[in-house]
Amino acid sequence: MFILVNGLIAGLGLAAFLALGDGLFDTQTFPVLIDLSYVPGMENLPSIVELLIHLLISVIIAFFLMHFYPRERGAGSFKYLGIWMLGFAVAFLPFSLLSNTPMTWLAFLIWVLGHLLYTIMLAIQVGRNR
Template identity: 80%
Template structure:
């Protein structure tokens, strides 16, 4: 239950942050986050269904991030979280290309900041519940 709740909250926080960033800076990071039109059979899903898929994936990511979270060494924890952040940052390129969204440095920066927020929300919850 802990992973489900925190995965949903962090996923909603990420979606809200990217939508806000898109509104303020005229980027398209939120559509990159939820777009699944490149998956066969999911070409014409409504946006709410795409958001629910994103939240489901967020819960799965939260499970793995929390399950393997190092609990004994601060240095290992920082390296672990940096690896997740690197994976999230690298994911921007293929998801942008698959979504056919224009890639800009501003969009990439918003994407990375949003995923930093996501990672921080989950890591704070893990630290609180040790």
């Protein structure tokens, strides 16, 4: 239950941050996050269904991030979270290309900051739970 709740909260936080960034800076990071039109059979899903799928993926990611989180505090935790952040940052390129959305440095920055927020939210909850 802990992972489910925290995965949903962090996923909603990420979605809200990207939507806010899109509204403020006219970028297209939120559609990159939820777009599934490139998956066969999911071309015409309503946005709310795409968001729910994103939240399911968020819970799965939260499970793995929290399950394998290093027991010791310090440099090991930062390295572990840094690897997750690198993965999230790299994911922007293929998802942008698949979603046919314009790639800009500003959109990439918002994407990275949003995923940093996501990672920090989960790391804080792991720290509080231990």
